[in-house]
Amino acid sequence: MSISVKEDYVIPFLKKLLDTPSPSGFTHNIMELIEQEAKSLGIPSKRNAKGGVILTLKGQHEGPALCLSAHVDTLGAMVRSITTEGTLAITSVGGFMMNSIENEYCQIHTRDGRTYTGTILSTHPSVHVYSDAREFPRKEKNMEVRIDELVHTKEDVLALGISVGDFISFDARAVITPSGFVKSRHIDDKASVAALFGLLESSKREGWKPSRDLVLLISNYEEVGHGAAYIPDGIEEMIAVDMGCIGDDLSCKETDVSICAKDSSGPYDYAMTSRLIELAKANDIPYAVDIYPHYGSDASAALGAGHNIRAALIGPGVHASHAMERTTVQAVLNTAKLLGAYVTA
Incomplete structure (x- = not known):
């Protein structure tokens, strides 16, 4: 079955997701947004113990459910320590290059509940001051946050209420271009979350049902490796919906739906991948x-946790x-369409 997916629903919702800070471990605000959106579509939701949201869509036939997962948590950082100069040393949340x-x-x-703004810099940030500014290693220990407040000492920072263990989110700077590109931080994996909601909106608008019960897991710890280590009972198949990679020795383009046959956890299910x-x-x-x-997914986490499932990744x-x-509007919408074809088959 071919379903229609509305660009004027999916892309504004994607922009709203991108504009909501949600580093792994600090996802309560975006999970409330997810629940509100699900409620507006009439989709039942509940939280798992670690804060992920589980959505259900009733299918036409009885039997084991199909799970679709996407993660809403992103890369980020935390305050490791407060320096004597009033800047913040950081510790990474998720794997990224410091530069x-x-x-x-x-x-x-x-x-x-307070929020302050700042800028992430190396501790040798100016070529006018530091002779080694260009070559200075961009390592975690050499990076800091300059806070946009009049602070000069550790005590000044503490007086703001900032403490070790506070979360730091990176500004997404999300832009949808007239030429159809979506450029932003954290497209991984908010584009996939928007695609899943495009699927749900299509079901409500067009009145179709999946062939079997559909369980959607919006996970919140994928970037640190255990997003879908737990999945609900009664599932035999799982499709992790996560970004496709582009670069050397890869054929995927920004206009494509990526179908991953194998990642760092091993090959994905042969029959499911072939069907996709x-x-x-x-x-x-x-x-x-x-x-x-160099990739792992929510399905990798579920398989690694010992769940008796078949799994695929797109x-x-x-x-x-x-x-x-950066990706394209086309790729996001087509991801939802391919999922629609699979769940209605």
């Missing part, structure tokens, strides 16, 4: 099949993953 966050604007989120390829061909959806040796092609990312 990818240098000179980036950020927000510091205190435990009592067949459906992409049958529905004229641009796709690419690739191998991602998602929109994303350039410059874990840096300033």
Whole structure:
């Protein structure tokens, strides 16, 4: 079955997701947004113990459910310590290159609900001052946050309510271009979350039902490796919906739906992957099949936790993953369409 997905629903919702800070471990605000959106579509939701949201869509037939997962948590940082000069030393949340966050604007989120802005810099940030500024190693120990407040000492910072363990989010700077590109931080994996909601909106608008019960897991710890280590009972198949990689030795483009045959956790299910390829061909959806040796997914976490499931992995092609990312509106919408073809087959 071919479903229609509304661009004027999916892309504004994606922009709203991108504009909501949600580093792994600090996802309560975006999970409330997810629950509100699900409620507006009439989709029942509940939280698992670690804060992920589980959505359910009743199918036409009885039997084991199909799980679709996407993660809403992102890369970020935390305050490791407060320096005597009134800056913040950081510790990474998730895996990224330090030079990818240098000179980036950020927000510091205190435990009592206050938010401050700042900039992430190396500790040798100026060529006019430091002779080694260009070559200075961009390592975690050499990076700090300059807070946009009049602070000069550790005590000044503490007086703001900022403490060790507070979360730091990177400004996404999300832009939807007239030419159809989505460029932003954290497209991984908010583009996939938007695609899943495009699927749900299509079901409500067009009145179709999946062939079997559908469980959607919006996970919140994927970037640190255990997002879908727990999945609900009664599931035999799982499709992790996450970004496709672009670069050397890969065929995926920003306009494609990526179908991953193997990642760092091993090969994905042969029959499921083959079926996704067949459906992409049958529905004229641009796709690419690739191998991602430096990649793990929510399905990897579920399999690694011992769940007795079959699993596959697809998602929109994303350039410059874990840096300033970019995909296309087409890839996001087509990811939802391919999922629609699979769940109604």
